[in-house]
Amino acid sequence: MRLLGRILVAGAGAAVARYALREVRTSPAGPALERTNFRGRTVTLAAGPALAAGAAAAGAFGASGGAAGGAALVAGLGAGAVGLYDDVVGARPEQKAAKGFAGHLAALREGRVTAGLVKIVGVGAAGLGAAALLAADPTVARHRRRQRQGAVGRGVDVLLGAGVIAGTANLLNLLDLRPGRALKSGLLVGTPLLRGPQGGIAAGAVGAAAGLLPADLGEDVMLGDSGANALGALLGVTLAARTGPVGRAGLLAVLAGLTAASEKVSFTQVIQRTPGLRELDALGRRAD
Numbered sequence: 001m002r003l004l005g006r007i008l009v010a011g012a013g014a015a016v017a018r019y020a021l022r023e024v025r026t027s028p029a030g031p032a033l034e035r036t037n038f039r040g041r042t043v044t045l046a047a048g049p050a051l052a053a054g055a056a057a058a059g060a061f062g063a064s065g066g067a068a069g070g071a072a073l074v075a076g077l078g079a080g081a082v083g084l085y086d087d088v089v090g091a092r093p094e095q096k097a098a099k100g101f102a103g104h105l106a107a108l109r110e111g112r113v114t115a116g117l118v119k120i121v122g123v124g125a126a127g128l129g130a131a132a133l134l135a136a137d138p139t140v141a142r143h144r145r146r147q148r149q150g151a152v153g154r155g156v157d158v159l160l161g162a163g164v165i166a167g168t169a170n171l172l173n174l175l176d177l178r179p180g181r182a183l184k185s186g187l188l189v190g191t192p193l194l195r196g197p198q199g200g201i202a203a204g205a206v207g208a209a210a211g212l213l214p215a216d217l218g219e220d221v222m223l224g225d226s227g228a229n230a231l232g233a234l235l236g237v238t239l240a241a242r243t244g245p246v247g248r249a250g251l252l253a254v255l256a257g258l259t260a261a262s263e264k265v266s267f268t269q270v271i272q273r274t275p276g277l278r279e280l281d282a283l284g285r286r287a288d
Helices: 003-025 047-062 066-089 100-109 115-136 151-175 181-194 199-217 224-242 245-262 267-273 277-282
Strands: 034-036 042-044
Touching: 003 047, 003 199, 047 066, 047 199, 047 224, 066 115, 066 151, 066 199, 066 224, 115 151, 115 224, 151 181, 151 224, 151 245, 181 199, 181 224, 181 277, 199 224, 224 245, 267 277
Parallel strands: none
Antiparallel strands: 034 042
16 A cells, blocks of 8 residues: 555544544433543543544555454454443442552452453453454565464464554553643654555554544543553554564563553653653643
């Protein structure tokens, strides 16, 4: 798919995401998705399922093969769906006590299954399904060593791919603490991924992110777990499609390190203290 094709896929992602946003926020479920953001403004979480729909549909269309397109749908819609479940159910008072992975595990030891744990398992399952589909797509088998692997090697490769997809979904979600931050991060990661055989998947994600960025910066909408997880999962599919086992292992190590760091360090504070990142983070956002 040449440059013009990628541009068309990105445009389709933006158009579908904006159309879906309008439909979701005016549907009977729209009022239940209203939330108060960090500044006390009323915003809607409708941008989350809208981004998942636009990015996944356009990404699947832009994929170079049928199985890779299926991987985009499974990752984007699957991560978006369980993220939406956490956005809705996780907002209930009895769910708010459990924070972070450790908090969800502690609740499980007490016999409680939190919405956050459902999301973690669901995103992992979506990543596993998407990675298995990538392994079945001949257009993704750029690394010939993968084709010579035995069953165990292929299984490890699929597990590493699932980790990259789920880890990228989680990382984008961790960044979604200020208007536009997760979408900007997605654009920065996704734009270089537009090149290559599976760049069409990234094009769908980039287009949907760009289409919703003005509304997010204007504090009219909020991505929530649904949108951030879907965006990250689709970028993770593209990363997994471009790398072999060694590359996937390296990416997974970086993602695991950043996730572990988030339990100890505030990404917002790091961004605020870092010149360049601070200005980029604030670019286009409403004045405090």
